[in-house]
Amino acid sequence: MTKFATRVENVSISGIREVFEAAGDEAINLGLGQPDFPTPAHARRAAVEAIESGQTDAYTSNKGTPQLREAIAAKYDRDYGIEVDPGNTIATSGGSEALHLALEAHVDPNQEVIFPDPGFVSYDALTRIAGGTPKPVSLRDDLTLDPAAVEDAITEETAAVIVNSPANPTGAVQSEADMREFARIADEHDVLCISDEVYEHIVFDGEHHSPLKFAETDNVVVVSACSKTYSMTGWRLGWLVGSGDRIERMLRVHQYVQACASAPAQFAAEAALTGPQEPVAEMVGSFEERRDVVVDGLEDAGLEVPTPSGAFYAMPKVPEGWCDEVLDRGVVVVPGEAFGSNGEGYARLSYATGMEELKEALEIIDNATAAVREGRSRTQGSP
């Protein structure tokens, strides 16, 4: 008898943590996947008031409070003109749980799940945990996912395609035409499209489009969260939107693994979604300024980097030994291979860090890049 389940043995601990642990306390951290802004005050207050008035002492409905689900549904109408029935939503413990539920409810053992490579680390791991087989698909030169490449990868065994825009780790934003294509592919091949939209509001160029708007069948499930939009990663509050049937199947899993999302977080999320949106605009404006500084800095260092249109990441192509050299000089970045084998030769830089630190990091990166190119890197020859 084996001691551990094979599907878990085949999952490794995220490479991102290892990088943090290798860096000293003094390092400038461009590895973080969370905004460096406070949660909006009205959201924090709503949670405190709900706690103080005893509204958070009990489980909520498994799907989440009716008020939060109303707020989630109303958001889709307000932002995208998509009509969503509040009954067709589930509040989850972050986007992470939402992704897990979507895969658990739709993937049979050995069925395939297509996702971008490089892509968010959870897609491969959660596919394996669901017993499925990962089918990573490489990206275009501009680091967007090509619908034609996705369609080519579809087989009889394909259960789902995961689309992520704006994307982690690339910052790429898919066009409306691409999103229409993903919806068509889901319809025509009768596969589920899981659209991971956790960065939906952090877009600098163009607009966010959801395949939910374009699908003619119920083959799109949306995953989103308060985590990035409202700087609420610690609150653990996300959600799912899908057809009644799909929501009911995902609820079967949610009910037993989670019961309900944290009640205080649900009150905060309701306030975040229904309250003033200025804090989001301010944060996005600040990320855009930093994006410009980071892209200029990387280009000045001689690195090739597609201009990220959203999220808060940049993914330059880097020479061999670059990540070690940069880390050795006190800047934490995540090697591209942490996000899939096609990430090799790239690095992910998060600019959810103050402007002064960013500028300092870019100067170090400039020197490190020159050193690697000229063969005088400090880390060369080290074990």
Ligand SMILES: Cc1ncc(COP(=O)(O)O)c(C=O)c1O
């Ligand atoms: C693309 C993507 N999807 C989902 C998540 C999970 O978000 P949450 O913190 O809400 O679980 C993340 C977090 O980094 C992410 O980058």
